[in-house]
Amino acid sequence: MYRAPVDDIAFTLKQVAGLGPDLEQGRYGDLSDDLVDAILSEAGRFASEEIAPLNLPGDMEGARWNDGAVTMPKGWPELYHRWREGGWNGLSGPGEFGGQDLPVMINVAANEMWSAASMAFGLGPLLTMGAVEALDKHGSEALKATYLAKLVSGEWTGTMNLTEPQAGSDLAALRTRAERQDDGTYRIFGQKIFITYGEHDITDNIVHLVLARLPDAPAGTRGISLFVVPKFLVNEDGSLGARNDVFCASIEHKIGIHASPTCTMIFGDNKGDAAQAGAVGYLLGEENRGLACMFTMMNNARLNVGIEGVGIAEAAYQKAKEYAQERRQGRHATAAGADMSPIIEHADVQRNLLTMKALTAVARSICYACANALDRARSAEGEEAKTWQERANLLTPVAKAFSTDIGVEVASIGVQVHGGMGFVEETGAAIFYRDARIAPIYEGTNGIQAIDLVTRKLPQSGGAQVTGYIAELRADITALRASNSADLGQAADRLDAAIDDLDDATGWLRTALSEGRMEEALAGATPYLQLFGLAAGGAYLARAAVADTGAARRALCRFFAENLVGETAALKSRVIEGSESLTAARAALA
Amino acid sequence: MYRAPVDDIAFTLKQVAGLGPDLEQGRYGDLSDDLVDAILSEAGRFASEEIAPLNLPGDMEGARWNDGAVTMPKGWPELYHRWREGGWNGLSGPGEFGGQDLPVMINVAANEMWSAASMAFGLGPLLTMGAVEALDKHGSEALKATYLAKLVSGEWTGTMNLTEPQAGSDLAALRTRAERQDDGTYRIFGQKIFITYGEHDITDNIVHLVLARLPDAPAGTRGISLFVVPKFLVNEDGSLGARNDVFCASIEHKIGIHASPTCTMIFGDNKGDAAQAGAVGYLLGEENRGLACMFTMMNNARLNVGIEGVGIAEAAYQKAKEYAQERRQGRHATAAGADMSPIIEHADVQRNLLTMKALTAVARSICYACANALDRARSAEGEEAKTWQERANLLTPVAKAFSTDIGVEVASIGVQVHGGMGFVEETGAAIFYRDARIAPIYEGTNGIQAIDLVTRKLPQSGGAQVTGYIAELRADITALRASNSADLGQAADRLDAAIDDLDDATGWLRTALSEGRMEEALAGATPYLQLFGLAAGGAYLARAAVADTGAARRALCRFFAENLVGETAALKSRVIEGSESLTAARAALA
Structure with a gap:
């Protein structure tokens, strides 16, 4: 079972990625070395002891769809609530809305541990954090007041609704439409696919961020707007009101991340509580400028997908190493006696394990260095801020792609180290091979x-x-x-x-x-x-x-x-x- | 859907692997160029039109275990019988027992097509062919008379029972025991795991080849004997007799090849028809020389596992190419007009597809060259035979490992070319990624x-x-x-x-x-x-x-x-x- 490599993570953050000098310079206010260690250590405990044990059972059971509702695996809602009550959802969220305003580095390190313990679990919060970022940066005061605190605390979750059947990598082709209403709201009509955690039974409400096109919008990517579309409308007093006209039509049957519901969402099919069809939406940012908002959010999401690759690789490595220490087959070339050797003594198995470990360490370093650049950009000004932002920009695609590629490779080697047992689901090595495969695909x-x-x-x-x-x-x-x-x-x-x-x-x-x-x-x-x-x-x-x-x-x-x-x-x-x-x-x- | 690349296969056999010169020299009797083409073409038709359509449905349904019985997916028993009635099971089987005595090359080429169309389907016959080979080489006349014709025709299937929980790569550790009986037969007791097609409802009988240890056998690999253990004993007139004391205790829940039952077999649990416990077994070859028999068989099996890697890679390539031709996203760098381009026009997608195609072609060539060496060894004498056998020996591990490694790699790229659709099972790209993963593991x-x-x-x-x-x-x-x-x-x-x-x-x-x-x-x-x-x-x-x-x-x-x-x-x-x-x-x- 996964044990969060807290020491290795702390070392990489501080000695390799730049957090050490940053702390010495007091770059992040009163964040101290001890506090960093305490946070990482407690996150590691939660990931190892609470999340990891539910990963394989959650995968086997999977998220289930029935008549528009999605039921999460047994124990997952409770796990989520213990997790958010620990304050983990708001780690890097804005302090004004209950977040802890911690550096991106700390959040990325925590995300590594959630992903390693269960990629399907960690995915939901990633989307919520993206929604928080978009609302915080681009939302009106009214939108922030209504949604941000609940999203920062994790009482509600968020989603990103981008993809449509004909519009994946090329968002210019999207067709979901938004119609202006007299009261300043909009009505959304269309179909979105591949919506992670688009529907579930974990929280009372779900806040969808939806890309759509206004009737008079220019063609292409400059005619796309971003809307906030809650599952339940929110009354002025903050209580939940009418069921909005957005429903989950089905969930996908996938290679992996079975406990993460991947939803087809239908907007405006006249199934909500209102007499009028169309999902009620609120403009986020300016009309026709939605893609820019979304890209701010996706950039950060890309780093967090990269770290999923690192987490999966670390978990696969630990699992394979543990097996190689216990499993005995054959005799090591220079072994004395007639007993079978633990397979970790065979050179070829060592090569596999060292390859796994080295690639994981490399990817982790790149991701943390990217996070550090983001933190420095945020905590600096002028030319220095620009330089660090450029550094983050430079490293983001590498963090995303290199880490997720090696995630697949390392998970595959992990199966191989297990021999036949690796191909059997119950062993717990297969899940990494299956889950890892999505990360090179999504978020670009x-x-x-x-x-x-x-x-x-x-x-x-x-x-x-x-x-x-x-x-x-x-x-x-x-x-x-x-x-x-x-x-x-x-x-x-x-x-x-x-x-x-x-x-x-x-x-x-x-x-x-x-x-x-x-x-x-x-x-x-x-x-x-x-x-x-x-x-x-x-x-x-x-x-x-x-x-x-x-x-x-x-x-x-x-x-x-x-x-x-x-x-x-x-x-x-x-x-x-x-x-x-x-x-x-x-x-x-x- | 997979279309067998018959021209490419024929070209590689004849122009690259050596079949062309062999045919000109009349090395394989009256086998002509036209006959080769006719066989390949008909095998290609069967694979593409009959097997391939049942691959994904068979995977989704899977083989199911209930109280010792295994039910195959809908349509699979009928498919198997159409296939064997076409004479495909006996392609390289001994003519004396109804086989066609064709070169290994032809059989390997056909195996590529069966594996590409459905790896889970092709696996069963591979094991049967191995059993045929072992019986033909090492069996007594009585054993041959009883079993060979039925196995060559495919009326019965065969299995290889090697692995035990503590004895995988290291067969020296195996514990299944065989007790001599007064009538010259043996009784087998023990547990075997990972037995491919160990139980199913396709044929009336299943012929298990089982490695076991006699009570007085020396320790290690020189104390292992090989036994024929039929599911049903065979009466003197060839009709089926008592149910033997060998039963399937469970099947594995695996990453892939869901339609291929991977069985735990229990020998000697006193559940058969006889009053006495122990599965009745017949010695194959000599006592304590079982491993040598098994290795003859495994060597050929290794080449046939290599060709599974080629088949999966070819199928994954075709699927990805087809998708890339149809799917439109973005505009090619130098495209005119505003329409989205088929993604096959993007350089990065081209690189992926060409990498898939080139690696597949390379692995195919190596496997066919290995098959050619086997054929030349069999059709030559003296020093020439020795040289070609050594060539086959040299190429077998490369054919097995290189081809199955690239099988995984190519299938993974295939998922990637599909983007998000690749991660969805119904698309039909995921199955290759899942199925391919076992081939680098089994048969060594x-x-x-x-x-x-x-x-x-x-x-x-x-x-x-x-x-x-x-x-x-x-x-x-x-x-x-x-x-x-x-x-x-x-x-x-x-x-x-x-x-x-x-x-x-x-x-x-x-x-x-x-x-x-x-x-x-x-x-x-x-x-x-x-x-x-x-x-x-x-x-x-x-x-x-x-x-x-x-x-x-x-x-x-x-x-x-x-x-x-x-x-x-x-x-x-x-x-x-x-x-x-x-x-x-x-x-x-x-």
Whole structure:
């Protein structure tokens, strides 16, 4: 069973991602080192002892739909309420509405633990946190007064209603329509799909954030508005009123996250309490500016999806390691005696476990560094704030895509370490393989993250942001080299070579973009993102190895450098030379 | 829906794997080119039109257990009987017992199609074919007379009963016991797990091949005997007699292959028709020599598991390509007009699809080349037979592990191409991701395949086998270079570099083995196998590009060479240098 790696998380936050210096500088008010430890430790306890035990039973039972209602697995509503009563939902929420105003870093670390304990459980709150952010940033005072405190406390949950059957990655195609009413409200009509926690029996009310189009809106993405559409209308005194005309028509039958209801929502089918059809909605932000609001929210959501990949990978690693320590088969090559060895003594199993552990550590570092950049951007001003915001922008697609890709890979290796038992659901390794698969898809597929990284993030500040970032990575390798000793083998050389590859590929892509060779740049986007993640991850492991002279982190850094980072050479040539062969190979797809 | 790629299969068999020259030389009697095409084409029709439509419904319904009986999904028994009545079960079975004595290559190609159409369906017959092989090679005349014709026709099915809870990869630990009876039969007592198609309602009888230990047997693997244990005893006239004391206690709840019952079998629980407890068993081969019999059978089974990886990958590729052609989202970078483009026009989706296609083609080539080596070994004599048998031995672990690894990878990319729809079961992409995951595990985990390749296959004929094989691969690149033109870009150089890497890693491993550095060799086994698969695969794609000057195969070869084969450099250093860092990194697993 999952045990939250609180020490590792705290170390990564403080020694690798920047929280340590931040705390020393008092960047987050009176947040102290001790308080950080206390919060992480209590979150770890809750995740390990309360959430994790309900993960597999919740998956087996699943969320069930019947006639518009969704019943959650046994014990899940109670679990949720214990969780929100612990204040976990409002960790980074606005203090004005009952939140704790803590840094994003703390919330992301907590999210890692919720996701690791149960991705299906952690998903609901992620959506609520997104709704909180959107309302806090873009909502009128009236909307905030009505909804924010309840969402921050978790008394109600929130959703994001974006996708429609014909509009997934391309939201320009969305058709859900909003009609203006005389009283300043709107009526929403349409169908949304893939709505996470769109309906459930955990809370009294659900606050849907819905993208829709006004009748006179321009075509495309500049004609989309964002609306708040509560399941139950809220009376002036805060009590619940009429049932709004929004209903869950069905839930999806999916590979994983079975306890997380993925809903088809129908707006305006005249099934609510009102005589008039149409779901009552309240404009959030300005008309036709809904996508900008939604993207603010999605950016943060992307980091939180990345951390799901980390959580799943950590949980899969722990499970596989535990099994490998207990399961005995065969004899280790140099074992004495006739007894079977624990399989963790076999070199091939060690390679698998170390690969899992190293990839998890790398992804965690990238996600936390991204969170740190967000926190610094928020706590700084002027040029400094801009630089850190750009840093967060740069790292967000990498955090999302690299972490969720390795989530799938690590979960798959985890099944493999279990042998036949891994394929059996009751063992508890399979669930990670199934759950992990959605994360590279939602909140913008990983292909779209790669395109975002290349086309929108590399050009930031005329390339200065990415160049500066690479220089920082290089400094970590230099520091590692300075601390070098025999135990690090070829680590510094290998990590430096990876940074060279990143540098070269970055330069090539920036030139391609500046020369208008967009098609070539797009063809190299995915290998570039993978290269970026490996090279950056190597530098973070180097930073960890310098900060902690214990054998374990240094050995992990070396293992990564000598076994996993070497792929960057092939990835670089895929970026630089791949596009021509890709174009040529279209014939093979005919 | 899956359409068997009959032309591609025929091309790969004949132009890449060696069937073409074999047919010209009349190596397989009167088997003609036309007959091969007719068989493949009819198998393709059956797979596409009859099996594939029942795959997803069969998965959704699953095999169901109740009180010892297993009910197969609706339509599956009828499907099976139509299939066996087509003569497909006996394709490579012995002619003396009603089989068609066709080359392994033809059977493997057919198995690819059955697996692609439905892995859960194809699995049952694979086990039956294994039982046929074991009985044919090692059975007494009496056993053959009783069982072989029924198994060859598929009127009865066969199973392999190896695994016990404490004995998976390490069969030395098995405990199922066999007691000698006065009449020359044995009584079997024990529990076996993970028995594929151990119980079902498709055929009247099931013939279990069971590994068990005699009371006076030596410990370890030299004390294991193999028994034939039918579900129903067979009377002298061939009619079915008493219910034997072997029962299915439960079936597993698994990630995938839901329609394939994975059974726990209990032998000797005194539930049969006889007054005396113990399942009646008949010795197959000699006492205490059971493992050798079983391994003959497993070797062939390994190739057939490899081809499952190819089948799943092909099916996943077709599904993803079809979706990418139909689904419209966004506009292609240089598209005119305002309409959304089919996503197949986006570079990142093209990269995904080409990666799927290239990896599938590579794995298919390796599997078919392995089958060809088996056929040549069987149809040759003396030194030639030995050389080809060694070739088959060399390629079997690569065919098994490389193909099933890419099966998982390609199925995962297939889900990704579908976006959110891929995660929904009804779409039909998810099933490949779930089903594919077992293939790297069963019939010897891929880690064990890698160890087998390095420790038992590289030393064959003092290294001459692998050296000769690498020289053949090199000749393919030379031929490609000779045919070179601008459309092949850097393909020949890249493929040559991969062969260099294979050569270096092979030399290093052979030296390590000869110097007794076993632990280091084992640490490099898995990356070596991956390197072997990529380098060999590149040569086969080169061979295909030389044989077919059409644009598609040449472009695919180039895409593979410039995008996928480059990993061999990193894999080589993982083999050669990885073991030290692996050893050092044990600290990180503490």
